[in-house]
Amino acid sequence: MLKKTVLAGLALGFGLMASAAMAASNFKVVYIGKNTGNPYFDSITGGFVDACKKIGCEFEFVAPATAEATSQIPFIEAQIQRGVNVIAIAPNSPDAMNQVLDKARAKGILVLTVNGDIVGSEGHRDANILPVDFTKTGPNQVELMGSMIGYKGEIAILSATTEAPDQNTWIAAMKKTLAENPKYKDMKLVATVYGDDQPEKSTTEMEALLSNYPNLVGVIAPTTVGIAAGAQVVKSRGIANKVHVTGLGLPSEMRDFVKDGTVSAFQLWSPYNEGWLAAYFADGVLNGKIKNTVGTKFDVPSLGSITILEKNVMNTQAELTTFDKANIDKFNF
Amino acid sequence: MSEAPVGLNSTVSATHRDAAPPRPLWQVIFVRPETLTFVLLVLAIFAGGQLSPYFLDIRYILDSFTLTAELSLLALILTLVIIAGEIDLSPASAMALSACLFAYAMSFDWPMWICVSIGIGSGLIMGAINSALIIGLQLPSIIVTIGTLTLYRGLAQVIAGDKSIRVPEWYIGIDKVQVLGLPAPDLIFILAAIALAFLLGMTVWGRQIYQTGTNETAAIYAGIRTRRIKAVLFLATGVTASIAGMIFISRLGSVRYDLGLGGELQMVLMAMLGGTYIFGGRGTILGTFLAALLLSVISTGMTTANLLPATQLCVLGVLLVLSIIATNFIYSRTQR
Known part of the structure; x- marks a missing residue:
């Protein structure tokens, strides 16, 4: 009897996983990091991956070998060609990517700067996600x-x-x-x-x-x-x-x-939450649940209420995260 | 040990004492480094298509080439410098400095012809500094241009600081301009390749570049003004660097001192991959042309497939080693 229940539970679990996998074609999101081999970005990526499992999106992380100003351009071009719906990027330059970001937006791609912004070129991206109100x-x-x-x-x-x-x-x-x-x-x-x-x-x-x-x-x-x-x-x-x-x-x-x-x-702050918020925000905007205008408020699981501030900036947390003996093992960046 | 073979041998060697038998025509045409580059290019296009379903799109491939068109243009002129037995590692830095000066001039709203003169003029001066040191003072070009590589980049940083210099809206977007169905930077590259291939392959001047690189002493005794040839090549490299810089700015919309950082290695890579012999005297524009396309196709293909940059570096490294082995093998079999 117990065995049967376990089996039924397993079957139900698999069924749920299958339906989650079905929803996985919701939208495609890519995060372009500053460069490879930077553990800080692994944490942001972790947030994206977990959020995408929940809301059903396809996520990929790419990054150039060096953080030089123009090194991300071929990656943006490639993502446009791949037909992704969302490009999230930690920009290496405040303006060298303006032209190619415009090209992406003209194709209907949602462009987010995550963990850094193109200061002075804010008009070339849709929104910006920063970890904390500095x-x-x-x-x-x-x-x-x-x-x-x-x-x-x-x-x-x-x-x-x-x-x-x-x-x-x-x-x-x-x-x-x-x-x-x-x-x-x-x-x-x-x-x-x-x-x-x-x-x-x-x-x-x-x-x-x-x-x-x-x-x-x-x-x-x-x-x-x-x-x-x-x-x-x-x-x-x-x-x-x-x-x-x-x-x-x-x-x-x-x-x-x-x-x-x-x-x-x-x-x-928690870089993980930046990826988490970016994925939820993208989902909301693409599905018409969130209006990307200054002053809009929306709820994100485990982060609470998020407000879109001046210049379409969002912060993942109001206060800094404090690390001590009790929680430090939970963070790996 | 019969007498007959010896007799036969001696007759053969008697008839052909002065020269080795001429290579069959098919060998002359096909056994050359460019063939390898071409085969790799075809393979790379095929592999790109296998790696990602989004790659085989001629529009996308042509557009992606604009990302490396500036450095490819410089690689063409660098090929001539290498064939002449010298090397220039400073063009990427020269491009950055000239581009910064050009954009700086534009930011004052000066008339266009003044800005262009400043850009081209700075390229000419940088080429002149290189040739003065290398030809005037007889210093090794590799050392001199490593020095000017650092110097020009440093000056660019002094002028521009860490900030970027923006150019007016109307100047932006040369890569969006389509001429004959090609993005303008691609077309400029193709036209430059045809012109230089003609110069190198069909003119007396081109033959003299090969002779300068093969044996400079012999070339001087044959009445070739090797110093003048080299000086002109260094000047031309400087000017080409400034033109490449102007194309680059139009594509990016702004310029920083780190424009094309590390580009010199890519240029040398293109020349080597195209079968140019690093010690001079050998190489063709066709080879560099194919190698530039090859590099663009490879990196675009792998980036489109979301392959890690580390994988990309490994593939490029293997290709370079392979092509150098092939180039040396072919050149050692076909007498100098």
């Missing part, structure tokens, strides 16, 4: 730092280069948050140093911070190179319980530091 990054990072040091003591920032636009925006927001929010009145930012996103320079700058500011209790490194270098320094000096390091990091690079307790938590 104005939240600064306040999120300050809150995480505060929670680690009991909202008290001297802190410093270890950034990328002095000109890095994203980092500078975040640092400005951190300073503003520290100055204006009374919750952080006992936290004092004593220095901002620049490791130029090079491991050696970041290590040297971190060492210098430790000797110049003996009372330092925390370092925020809003760059993946900086946080890894900073964590390595406190780990080898054995002072992780005195100086807390956090910032923006890649789970794959930070996993060991989190597991051995050097870094209790750090943040980033």
